[in-house]
Amino acid sequence: MATIEVQRQLLPILDSPNQGARFYNPDLPSTEPFVPGHRTCAGCGPSIQYRMTSKAAGDNTILVGPTGCMYVANSSYLCTPYNVPWAHTQIGSAGSFTAGVAAAYEAMIRKGKWKGAYPNIICEAGDGSASDIGLASISGALYRNHDCLIICYDNEQYANTGIQASSRTPYGGMTTFSPPGPMVPEAKTLFPKDLARMMAAGHPHCYVATASVGYPIDLMNKVRKGLNHKGAAYLMVYTPCQKGFVYETPRSIDLGRLVVECGLYPMWEWNPETRAYNYSFRPASMRPVSEYLKLQGRFGHLHAEHIAKLQKFANEQWRMMGVELPEALIQAADAKNLVNMGSAAEAEEVAQTV
Amino acid sequence: MSTKGTRIPDWLTVPFAGITPAPSQEKGQDLFPTGNWRAIRPVYRDKLPPCNNACGTNEKIQGYLDLVKRGKYLDAYALIKEDMPFPSVTGRVCYHPCEQACNRGKYDEAISIRAVERFLGDLGQALARDVVKAGKPNGKKVAVVGSGPAGHSAAYQLARLGYQVTILEKSPKAGGLNRGGIPDWVLPAHVLDREIERLVELGITIKPNVEVGKDVTWDDLKKNYDACVLAVGLTEPNSVRAEGENKDGVLYGLPFLRDIGMGTSKVKLGARVAVIGGGNTAIDCAREALRQGAVEVTMITVEANPEEMPASPEDLHDMLEEGVDLLHGRAMTAVLGNGKVEALQLHSARFSGAINASPITVDREVPAERFAVDNVIVAVGQRASLGWLPDEFKTERGTIQIDRFGRLGDTNFFAAGDVVQLGSGQPLMVVNAVGDGKRVAFNLDKILRGEPLQTRTIPVDVIFDLNRMNMTYFPHFPRVQQDLLPPTTRRKTQDEVIQAFSEQQAVEEASRCFSCGTCNACDNCYLVCPEPCIVRDVRSNGLYKILVDYCKGCRVCIEECPTGCLEGVPELDFDTGVVRMDTAFAISPGLHGRQAEELRNLGNRPAKNI
Numbered sequence: 001m002a003t004i005e006v007q008r009q010l011l012p013i014l015d016s017p018n019q020g021a022r023f024y025n026p027d028l029p030s031t032e033p034f035v036p037g038h039r040t041c042a043g044c045g046p047s048i049q050y051r052m053t054s055k056a057a058g059d060n061t062i063l064v065g066p067t068g069c070m071y072v073a074n075s076s077y078l079c080t081p082y083n084v085p086w087a088h089t090q091i092g093s094a095g096s097f098t099a100g101v102a103a104a105y106e107a108m109i110r111k112g113k114w115k116g117a118y119p120n121i122i123c124e125a126g127d128g129s130a131s132d133i134g135l136a137s138i139s140g141a142l143y144r145n146h147d148c149l150i151i152c153y154d155n156e157q158y159a160n161t162g163i164q165a166s167s168r169t170p171y172g173g174m175t176t177f178s179p180p181g182p183m184v185p186e187a188k189t190l191f192p193k194d195l196a197r198m199m200a201a202g203h204p205h206c207y208v209a210t211a212s213v214g215y216p217i218d219l220m221n222k223v224r225k226g227l228n229h230k231g232a233a234y235l236m237v238y239t240p241c242q243k244g245f246v247y248e249t250p251r252s253i254d255l256g257r258l259v260v261e262c263g264l265y266p267m268w269e270w271n272p273e274t275r276a277y278n279y280s281f282r283p284a285s286m287r288p289v290s291e292y293l294k295l296q297g298r299f300g301h302l303h304a305e306h307i308a309k310l311q312k313f314a315n316e317q318w319r320m321m322g323v324e325l326p327e328a329l330i331q332a333a334d335a336k337n338l339v340n341m342g343s344a345a346e347a348e349e350v351a352q353t354v
Numbered sequence: 355m356s357t358k359g360t361r362i363p364d365w366l367t368v369p370f371a372g373i374t375p376a377p378s379q380e381k382g383q384d385l386f387p388t389g390n391w392r393a394i395r396p397v398y399r400d401k402l403p404p405c406n407n408a409c410g411t412n413e414k415i416q417g418y419l420d421l422v423k424r425g426k427y428l429d430a431y432a433l434i435k436e437d438m439p440f441p442s443v444t445g446r447v448c449y450h451p452c453e454q455a456c457n458r459g460k461y462d463e464a465i466s467i468r469a470v471e472r473f474l475g476d477l478g479q480a481l482a483r484d485v486v487k488a489g490k491p492n493g494k495k496v497a498v499v500g501s502g503p504a505g506h507s508a509a510y511q512l513a514r515l516g517y518q519v520t521i522l523e524k525s526p527k528a529g530g531l532n533r534g535g536i537p538d539w540v541l542p543a544h545v546l547d548r549e550i551e552r553l554v555e556l557g558i559t560i561k562p563n564v565e566v567g568k569d570v571t572w573d574d575l576k577k578n579y580d581a582c583v584l585a586v587g588l589t590e591p592n593s594v595r596a597e598g599e600n601k602d603g604v605l606y607g608l609p610f611l612r613d614i615g616m617g618t619s620k621v622k623l624g625a626r627v628a629v630i631g632g633g634n635t636a637i638d639c640a641r642e643a644l645r646q647g648a649v650e651v652t653m654i655t656v657e658a659n660p661e662e663m664p665a666s667p668e669d670l671h672d673m674l675e676e677g678v679d680l681l682h683g684r685a686m687t688a689v690l691g692n693g694k695v696e697a698l699q700l701h702s703a704r705f706s707g708a709i710n711a712s713p714i715t716v717d718r719e720v721p722a723e724r725f726a727v728d729n730v731i732v733a734v735g736q737r738a739s740l741g742w743l744p745d746e747f748k749t750e751r752g753t754i755q756i757d758r759f760g761r762l763g764d765t766n767f768f769a770a771g772d773v774v775q776l777g778s779g780q781p782l783m784v785v786n787a788v789g790d791g792k793r794v795a796f797n798l799d800k801i802l803r804g805e806p807l808q809t810r811t812i813p814v815d816v817i818f819d820l821n822r823m824n825m826t827y828f829p830h831f832p833r834v835q836q837d838l839l840p841p842t843t844r845r846k847t848q849d850e851v852i853q854a855f856s857e858q859q860a861v862e863e864a865s866r867c868f869s870c871g872t873c874n875a876c877d878n879c880y881l882v883c884p885e886p887c888i889v890r891d892v893r894s895n896g897l898y899k900i901l902v903d904y905c906k907g908c909r910v911c912i913e914e915c916p917t918g919c920l921e922g923v924p925e926l927d928f929d930t931g932v933v934r935m936d937t938a939f940a941i942s943p944g945l946h947g948r949q950a951e952e953l954r955n956l957g958n959r960p961a962k963n964i
Contacts, residue, residue, distance in 0.1 A: 017876075021831035022423060022865035023916055025877035027893070036885035036904035037383030042391065043908030047884040055881075081383045216881050242908075250913035253882050257826065284829065 004110055007117040009060060011224040017217050025217065031059045031083075038074040038081040043249030045239030045256070046070055046153040048213045050124065053151060053237075056220035057227060059084060061120040062101055066094035066134060068126030069241075070153065072160040091129045095137030095150065098123035102146035120227045121148040127168040128158045130236075131195045142203040142232045149226040149233045152195065155241035163244040167193040170264070171310060172293075172302050175244065180301040187301060191313060196236040200270035200277070207233040208270035213240070214256025215267070218281070222269070229272070238265045246297025255295060261285055262292040263314035263329075266321050279321040286323070288332045289314050308335035382887070382904050392907030394922040396879075396900055401817040401871030401918070405467060408455035411437045411507070411789030415452055415467055420874050420895070422470055422864035431478045432485045434471065438788060439510035440549040442479050443532055445472025446541050446852070448785050449634070449666050457870050460820055463833035466855075466863050473860040479548050488556045489516030494802060497522060497579040499566050502530025503784045504771025505585035506553065507791030508798075512583075513556040515799050520579070521558060524565040524589075525616060528553075531587055531772075532784070534612030535635070537642050538848045543615075567742025581766040581798050584754060585791060588736035588772045588782075594630060596699075597688040599732070603695035607635045607733025611642060624728020625649040628698060629678075630686050631733035632656070632663035637670060639731045640678045644845045648729070652679045654686065656703050656714055672851065675841040684723070685716050689730065698725045738773045751777040759807050760794035766801070770794040817871035817918055827878070827916035834863040873898070873919045879911035 015026040033054035040047040046069050054061065063086040065071040071088050074081055089097035102121050108114035123138075130138055130152035138150055157175050158164040165177040171191045174180055180187040200208040207229040211219040219237060226233030240247070240255040247255065259265040260283045267281040289310045293299040302310075311333040318325055331337045377383040405415040414433050421430035434441045448468050456464035478484065494517050498509040501523045509519045527533060528550050532541065554560065564570055566586065575582045591606035593599055605621065607629075613619035627648040629640040632655035643651050653673075657663045659682055660670060674680070685703035689695055700723045706715040737752050747755045747762045753776050754762065754769040761768055771787040780786055800807055817823070837853035838844075844851050855863065873895045880888045880898060887901040888911060912920045 017878075018829065020862060020865050021829070023827040023876055023878075024874075025881055028877065028881065032379045032886070032889075034886065035377045035379055035382045036887040036901055037377065037386045037388065038885075039386055039388065040884065041908075042884075042906035043910050044884045048882060048910070051884060051886045052881065079377070079383055079385050081377050083377060083379060213882075250909035252884070252908070252910050253914050254826075284826070 006109055008228070008230070009058070009117045009120065010228055011056070011058065013221050013224060014056075014217050028055055029058055033057065033059060033061055033063075033082060033084040035081045035083055039076065040069065040073045041242050041249075043242045043252045044069075044073075045213055045241055045252050046126070046155055048252060049151075049153045049219070049237050049239045052213070052216050052220050053122065053124070053223050054082075054084070056223040057120045057122060060117060061085075061122060063087070064089060064094065064098045064101060064121070064123040066097070066123070066125050066129045067091035068124075068129055068153075069155070069160045070124050070126065092133045093137050094123050094125040094129045094134040095139065095141035097137075098148050098150060099137075099141040099144060099146045102141075102148040106147070118147065121146075122223075122227075123148060123150045125150065125152055126159075127152055127154045127156060127195070128166050130154075131167045131193050138234075139199070139202065142199060142206050142234055145205055145231045147231055149223065149235060151223075152234070152236045153239045154195075154236055155239050155244060156192070157241065157244045159241045159244050163241075168195060171313065172299055172306050174298040174301060185301065185303060186306045186309075187298075196234070199234045199236075203232070203234070204270075204275055205231060205272050206270075207231075207272055208235075209233075210236045210238075210265065210267055212238040212256040212260050212265060212267065214238075214253055214258070214260060216253075218267070225269075231272070244298065246300075247295050251295055255292070257283070258287065258292045258295070261287045262289045263318045264289060264292060264310070266317045268321070282323075286318070286326065286329065288329060290332070290338075304338040305335040308333055308338055311338075382885075382901065384903070387903045388885075388906050389901075389903045392902075392905055392925055394907045394909060394924055395902065395905065396907075396909065396912050396920050397923050398873055398896065398898060398900075398919055399815075399921050400873060400896070401815045403870040403872060404455040404457055404816055404818055405452035405465075405870075407814070407816045408451040409437075409789070410451065410783060410786035411792055413437045413452075413471075416867060416869055416872050418474065419465065419467070419470060419864040419867040420869055420872075422474070422860055423867070423874075425861065427474065427477055428485065431474045434474055435478070435484075435486050437792060438471075438785075439507050439553075440475065440532075440546075441471050442475025442545050443541060443549060444785055444788070445469070445475040446545070446850075447532070447536050449781075449783050451783070451785070457818070457820060457823075457868055458866060461825065461828065461868075462830045465866050466833055466836065469834075469836050469855045470860050470864050473855045473857070476854060479545065484552050484555060486510075486514060486552075486556070488513050491518065492516040494518065494580040495520070495578070496798070497575055497582045498585060499575075499582065500524075500530055500585040500587055500771070501528040501550075501560065502585060502587045502771060503532060503787035504587070504791035504794075505530060505583065506532070506549075507788040508583045508585060508768075508770055508795045509553060509558050509791075510556065511792050511795035512798070513553070513558050515795070517799075519558045521553070521560045522564040522566060522570060523560060523562045525612075526562050527616060528560045528562060529615075530585075531787075534615045535608060535638075537611060537614070537638055537645075539641075539645065539844070539851050540638070542850055572742060572744060575767075576765075581768065581802060583791070583794060583798065584762075584767060584769040584773065585771040585787075586738065586740075586773050587787075588738050588776060590737050590739045591732065592735045592737055594686055594732055594734055596686050598691070599689055601689050601691055601695050602693060603691075603729045604689055605729060605731045607631065607639045607731055608736050610639060610731055611635070614642065614646070621646065623648045626727045626729075627651045628686075628725065628727045628730045629653045629733060630730060631735075632665060633733065633735070634665050634669060635735075636731075636733040637665050637673050639733045641673050641676060641845075643729075643731065644676055644678070645848060650679070651677075652681055652725075652727075654681045654684050654698075654700065654725075656683065656685050656705060658683045658704060672838070672841075676845040677841070681725075685714055686730070686732075687716060687722065690724070695727060695730055698727055698730060699723070700725050736772075738776070740773075753777065759797040759801075760790070761797065761801070766798075768794045768798050815871070823868060823870065823918040824914060824916050827876075828868060831866050833866070834859050869917045871918050874917060876916060878914055878916060879920060882910050882914050884908060884910060 017025045061084045165175040174187040178188040209222045211222045269278040403416040418430040418433045450468045453464040496517045498505045498521045623646045627643045684700040687701045688699035690697045701716045703716045770790040887904040890898045
């Protein structure tokens, strides 16, 4: 039997926007698979992620949208803001649907019914779909190694139904399912599920990475790496939700940077060839978690001991990435040292010393 | 909020499913014109960077740095030539007020703007033909008296406007202060010669050895030319009014430099030289004295410490490196010696701050010091020589009386440069004279055409506050330093002390520019828009568009604009009750056009009975 040549797109990796002293984004593709006129909230993080992802993927792309914000808010009255083929699927079947699309193209190419390059098949699942309801089907698609990219846009809650807690909701995060009160002052008592690491550990043949909207070029490059990888790839992207996190809309990108700088969202890549984590990403500065928490209304109820607990969590993440911790961050992990850090000005001073 | 009882106008009812148009890149998904959610609209509004504002001639500094970044050197040179006739000269001699104003100075180190300007100037010198062309001749003749910075600038701008310009120069060579006041080791003569050639290439006639008042009179100028620009500068040195100042060996700063610059110097300096004065000319004199053979040079200033000296700190540093001594808090009260200088009598002195007769208070109680020298160079400022000028146009400061447009009364005479700026509070710098010459040339043009002069200045928004920009995008980077000749070798030669930037260095230094308040096509707004409703066809400054039909006013682009060019404009003014939605929607017809009409009529509706 003759081997079938599968033509792959192999998208080029973009340059860093910081060229020496100069800040200048690399030239981006001119096509726009995601167009305006959708009903996401102003400053929507997942929407920013959608835009960057589709920009990186280009026109030869098929998008799969399981139920979530990016389905509910974007596709109504038989109208969507997608300029490329897009299909909705149920929240639990994100992985199986995507696997089906990939398998269909594989079959069509095998039978000679599809002549062009293999399309970029991207599943855009929210964290509800990716970490709770659709976890099994996504794990199955990854395990069977279908040539697709599954993205979890992680807004840390079920947002389109009105902010309910998901397994990705961070410790201390207020949602309608985890309200703070006299019995549970910290609102959510559990730390979030380490979803990306779970996928990397469980499916070591896949390309797995975490990214944030605060680093657009890094995010777009990870999307391209995932698409260029022959086989399944998984990407978890931090996308702030203005309604759920309760912050001022202009801060969307800023939060994406801060969450990495505070160590709450470690950025790494899993290399399927060497079977090793790549922890070489370093943000411009390290900050105490209070810098990140103080911008968001959902953490407004936290006490010093809760902030210290989150700082301890962040410090563990830094250690895991092999970063030497500054004294100020170790100090901040003790609630005693946080008692006087009530005001924003005092928290800012800690950032200076870091 | 209940919608019960709300009347939905026909034009807002939703079309039926199945007939909705497909989304497209140009039109978006026009079923949901989300622009009407917006309370604040982002607009691109370029502000004035502080460097452009501080520059005496308002060079478009941010503009040419941005062009250098992108390797468009010729465009950058053409841009600089709009305001500055000789970037190769100011790139060497300017005291760079732009660098003092640079916002990067508050962040790490100011941009080395002067060095980039010199790079561009040298590039322009190497061109066979200049990028600037003379304007279409308009048949009018203008005389420019003096070929220093102000005269040079005025003549250059007038030639570009199409005037037939004649420069009258007193000295045998054109150049004025550029030639006579600036030593060769700062500005080599061949650089200036090339710039003068450029003037001749523009069709300007230069008449050397013509002195106003001697070879040509006020009435001649009035009769022979349509207009005249007086840029005669300050030619007469001030004295310190010390006893015995007429002795042999007492020299004056500017004539000392001028004679060396013109090549007519007959001065032989002794081993020990004292320089009186603490300004930039005094520093140049002290450094020139070393190169003229002096062994020990001492600078005597009234100022109590180096910080108070009205001189450029960099030049002061370079001077000290070359081995000049400083003696502070002294004033020269007498020159001692038998016909020739042998020593100076120094009294301790300080500035009293008085603005009347003499601002210097000499302490006569303390016994005087004797300071042995062979020569003394007095460099305490200059004044104008205006014997030829009608008395009605003289001021009590010894300068020319002009109105705010540089005009002398109702005549067609104009004045520019040091001769009008002395004592006006403006520091006397080459670049300020160039700016003055440029403005006067434009005013002259308007008056000869009979156009009204602009009496009101447009308010400009200069961006000084780093908080108006997003500093997270700019990592700290050290300034690229210009090489200097080592002090031991340079103090005896006329070679240029400060070395030029290489191409790579110039690009590297220009890359540090923040482009304060001005779009530099970094694409960041385009990339972070969640809609995405920021579009562009060509990636270039100012060619970004915002689709206001869809912009929800989230302000992410405003927050993330690195340069602070994007601004938020409220759509609804809650204080005055003014609805600006119509302006937001006026761009496209259709749904929004009608909606805007409805909104415009809101005010005419009768008040609701609640």
